[in-house]
Amino acid sequence: MNARHALPPLALLAALLLGWEAAAAAGWLTPIRFPPPSRLATSFRELALEGFPFGAFLSTHVVATLRRVLAGYLIAVALAVPLGLLIGASPLLDRMASPVVAFGRSIATLSLLPLALVWFGTEEAPKVFLIGFGCFWVMLSNVIAAIKLVDPVLLRAARSMDTPPRDIFLRVMLPAALPRIAAGARMALGMGFVVIVGAEMIGTSIGLGALIMEARTFYRSDITMVGMACIGAIGFALTALLGLLEVRLMPWRRGRQT
Amino acid sequence: MAPPLRARLAASPALAGALGVALLLLAWEVAARLLWRDPATLPAPSEAVLVALRLLTPGEIAMHVLISLGRILAGFTLAAVAGITLGVLCGRVAAVERLLRPFVEAFRPVPPLAWIPIAIVWFGLGEASKVFVIFLGAFFPIWTSAWRGAALVPQVLLDSARSMEVRGPALLLRVVLPAALPDIAVGLRVALGLSFGVLVAAELIAAERGMGRLVMQARELGQMGVAIFAIFLIGIVSLLADQQLSAIIRRSVGRWRPV
Amino acid sequence: MTQGAAIDVLGVAKRFATDPPGAPAVLGGVDLSIGANEFVALVGRSGCGKTTLLNIIAGLETASAGEVRVGGTRVTGPGGGKGVVFQQNALFPWLTAARNIAFAARNRGLDAAAAAALAAELLRLVGLDGAAAKYPCELSGGMQQRVAIARALALDPAILLMDEPFGALDEITRTEMQEELLRVWEARRKTVVFVTHSITEALLLADRIIVLAPRPGRIVLELRPGLPRPRRRSEPTLARLHEQIWDALRDDHAATRA
Numbered sequence: 209m210n211a212r213h214a215l216p217p218l219a220l221l222a223a224l225l226l227g228w229e230a231a232a233a234a235g236w237l238t239p240i241r242f243p244p245p246s247r248l249a250t251s252f253r254e255l256a257l258e259g260f261p262f263g264a265f266l267s268t269h270v271v272a273t274l275r276r277v278l279a280g281y282l283i284a285v286a287l288a289v290p291l292g293l294l295i296g297a298s299p300l301l302d303r304m305a306s307p308v309v310a311f312g313r314s315i316a317t318l319s320l321l322p323l324a325l326v327w328f329g330t331e332e333a334p335k336v337f338l339i340g341f342g343c344f345w346v347m348l349s350n351v352i353a354a355i356k357l358v359d360p361v362l363l364r365a366a367r368s369m370d371t372p373p374r375d376i377f378l379r380v381m382l383p384a385a386l387p388r389i390a391a392g393a394r395m396a397l398g399m400g401f402v403v404i405v406g407a408e409m410i411g412t413s414i415g416l417g418a419l420i421m422e423a424r425t426f427y428r429s430d431i432t433m434v435g436m437a438c439i440g441a442i443g444f445a446l447t448a449l450l451g452l453l454e455v456r457l458m459p460w461r462r463g464r465q466t
Numbered sequence: 467m468a469p470p471l472r473a474r475l476a477a478s479p480a481l482a483g484a485l486g487v488a489l490l491l492l493a494w495e496v497a498a499r500l501l502w503r504d505p506a507t508l509p510a511p512s513e514a515v516l517v518a519l520r521l522l523t524p525g526e527i528a529m530h531v532l533i534s535l536g537r538i539l540a541g542f543t544l545a546a547v548a549g550i551t552l553g554v555l556c557g558r559v560a561a562v563e564r565l566l567r568p569f570v571e572a573f574r575p576v577p578p579l580a581w582i583p584i585a586i587v588w589f590g591l592g593e594a595s596k597v598f599v600i601f602l603g604a605f606f607p608i609w610t611s612a613w614r615g616a617a618l619v620p621q622v623l624l625d626s627a628r629s630m631e632v633r634g635p636a637l638l639l640r641v642v643l644p645a646a647l648p649d650i651a652v653g654l655r656v657a658l659g660l661s662f663g664v665l666v667a668a669e670l671i672a673a674e675r676g677m678g679r680l681v682m683q684a685r686e687l688g689q690m691g692v693a694i695f696a697i698f699l700i701g702i703v704s705l706l707a708d709q710q711l712s713a714i715i716r717r718s719v720g721r722w723r724p725v
Numbered sequence: 726m727t728q729g730a731a732i733d734v735l736g737v738a739k740r741f742a743t744d745p746p747g748a749p750a751v752l753g754g755v756d757l758s759i760g761a762n763e764f765v766a767l768v769g770r771s772g773c774g775k776t777t778l779l780n781i782i783a784g785l786e787t788a789s790a791g792e793v794r795v796g797g798t799r800v801t802g803p804g805g806g807k808g809v810v811f812q813q814n815a816l817f818p819w820l821t822a823a824r825n826i827a828f829a830a831r832n833r834g835l836d837a838a839a840a841a842a843l844a845a846e847l848l849r850l851v852g853l854d855g856a857a858a859k860y861p862c863e864l865s866g867g868m869q870q871r872v873a874i875a876r877a878l879a880l881d882p883a884i885l886l887m888d889e890p891f892g893a894l895d896e897i898t899r900t901e902m903q904e905e906l907l908r909v910w911e912a913r914r915k916t917v918v919f920v921t922h923s924i925t926e927a928l929l930l931a932d933r934i935i936v937l938a939p940r941p942g943r944i945v946l947e948l949r950p951g952l953p954r955p956r957r958r959s960e961p962t963l964a965r966l967h968e969q970i971w972d973a974l975r976d977d978h979a980a981t982r983a
Contacts, residue, residue, distance in 0.1 A: 216561075217568040241587050300472070303479045304486030311487075313659065314704040315697060318579075318666040319678065322685035322693040326507050342663075402603075402660070405579035406667045417580065424583035432583045436576050443575035622815045625785050630832045630880060631804030640828075644819040722819045722860040 243430035251430040260431050264414055272415040280339025281400045288344050292351025309349050317342035318406040330411030342403040343396040350392020354385035390454045401443040509691045517691030531703055534676040538661045541600025549605050550650060553612025558642055578603035579667045596668040603664035604657035611653025615646025648723050651715040658711055662704035729762035729916035730796030730883035737791035739777050751777050753941025764917045766927035766934045774942025775920045776888055783809050783886050796883055808877030809886045813893040815873055816861040822872045823857035829879040847875035867898040884916040903929055907954055924970050928963045929956050936970055938977040946973040
């Protein structure tokens with residue numbers, strides 16, 4: 209996007225912020241419902257330097273949330289990829305698993321909250337479990353689909369060259385399925401961020417999700433909004449990071465739109 | 467002689483699927499009754515259903531389901547209308563895309579559940595805030611798919627339309643929208659799934675009824691059986707809703723685009 | 726029914742904004758007069774500008790210099806009695822064959838009943854009465870192109886512009902379609918501009934053949950087979966003309982590469 213194209217949205221953004229600030233100053237918008245941008249900036253500084261609740265700095269919240277999301281996500285990926293490869297490569301297993309996978313995806317992750325509490329207590333484990341559960345089914349269904357959708361022409365070509373079965377799997381099927389697996393990895397990460405806010409509703413005041421909810425009980429919608437912006441920024445950054453990783457891993461797809 | 471099991475499973479995906487589900491339930495049943503033996507932490511599936519049916523009347527269950535479905539339908543429909551309209555505009559009208567896209571992209575990574583406190587402040591504790599949160603969960607996948615679908619309409623279709631003097635709003639409505647429908651359909655299914663995912667959280671907002679409320683109530687009363695029943699209930703209703711939607715898609719889009 | 730109109734191409738040149746300076750133009754000032762109800766074929770190798778010229782006549786692209794007149798009126802955009810048949814997949818896949826044709830008919834102001842009647846009539850003309858309720862994906866490539874021709878005719882155009890309409894078809898279907906097109910053209914006389922890269926196809930169909938060469942796109946040869954239709958492929962005259970066109974293409978290629 210060049211400078212000329214960036215101008216209209218920037219102008220709109222500036223106008224919105226100015227209008228918001230002016231409307232708040234004039235008393236048309238109540239600060240609890242629409243805390244003005246200047247207030248949000250102050251709240252951000254407060255959160256970073258003094259913390260909210262007092263002593264829980266922004267960095268503390270960010271690190272706690274990141275740790276939970278990444279732990280749950282990585283466990284889910286580590287379990288789902290091998291399982292998905294296995295199921296995807298075996299038509300019989302795939303048929304047997306398909307209603308289970310469809311149902312697993314349909315389960316609302318947060319409805320597992322009571323089970324997570326009973327099974328894992330109220331510390332880190334239930335949160336990691338919920339995030340892992342949510343990511344797992346997204347990842348699993350994508351890995352299965354990725355293997356199933358490999359172009360049969362590629363497999364026939366490999367067989368015609370007398371490729372041993374092991375190499376067909378590792379050197380043909382896997383690379384051919386990689387783009388879809390990578391797309392699944394990105395979707396699963398998104399799911400992790402959907403779940404985290406709910407997972408942090410339980411037994412903690414540390415973490416961005418907890419911060420967002422906690423601020424409500426103190427009527428601090430300004431803190432909630434700052435927290436939302438932070439969690440959005442982290443989600444955005446991690447997704448971008450995964451995108452970069454994809455480009456490194458799959459040089460043959462460079463220059464293609466994903 | 468009956469054909470071997472393996473061949474029969476290969477011939478019928480439904481049979482294989484039923485077998486897969488049955489095996490899993492059986493394993494759970496056995497594990498819960500013989501190994502774990504503590505219904506307070508892990509009830510067997512049969513126990514969960516029996517307990518739930520003892521504590522809840524069918525009428526109550528139906529009421530929870532219908533109330534949740536009503537909220538989802540409201541949020542999802544609003545998201546579909548807004549997402550398709552804005553998505554198609556962004557995909558085809560450069561000025562709209564330049565203006566709107568940065569804003570949509572900025573809000574997209576914010577998890578829908580993070581809006582709950584704001585939703586309460588803006589809309590109160592009633593239905594509107596629940597519908598709003600479901601709307602946010604469903605909007606982004608629909609918007610993205612409509613935008614992609616509209617942006618990727620084959621040039622030859624647009625040229626055909628131009629050679630027949632179709633332009634402006636008619637072009638969007640009669641050519642771009644139908645051409646983008648296969649993509650939009652994918653987005654709608656993802657969005658419906660997410661609506662159910664967000665539902666439980668939305669019903670944490672001081673709901674007195676609904677399937678999500680049922681889960682939380684079971685938690686407060688320590689009724690693990692009811693909790694598991696409710697989890698399955700949400701899953702099954704969500705699955706049925708998805709099948710209904712995909713049947714509608716097959717009947718409409720599937721007629722002209724084999725899937 | 727509208728009769729064919731004359732087409733005048735006056736000094737049409739085309740350069741794309743993205744072309745590097747100094748690169749030869751796609752079209753370097755082409756002059757061409759096509760009489761009413763004449764069937765003209767544009768032949769040349771890829772990149773000679775034949776499709777660009779067709780698109781400029783259709784009003785789908787604008788010329789960098791010069792102008793096109795159809796029936797004495799300057800072309801400023803698509804529509805207005807210019808029917809276009811594209812290479813393939815240009816039917817609206819979500820409409821049945823009959824509705825695709827009716828779509829065009831409605832666009833020139835017919836009411837629903839009249840459009841449906843016209844669609845039925847045109848389907849009969851192209852020999853597809855039975856396929857009215859079929860979607861494009863249920864039709865073979867040849868049948869799709871018959872519908873595409875019927876759709877262009879439904880606009881009641883004064884000129885019919887065809888951009889390699891049979892280019893994606895197999896040899897057998899292609900031959901059938903060439904005969905079919907001549908039959909339809911006998912029934913509904915129009916001015917036809919027919920782009921093809923098949924010299925044989927041009928020789929079998931056209932009153933006049935225009936041979937184009939690239940860099941810059943220009944006319945290098947014009948000839949009239951002057952034979953009655955249907956023409957036989959084994960006709961000695963056609964073989965001689967074929968050699969003549971091929972020589973022109975080859976000589977030009979050698980000259981520009983040297």
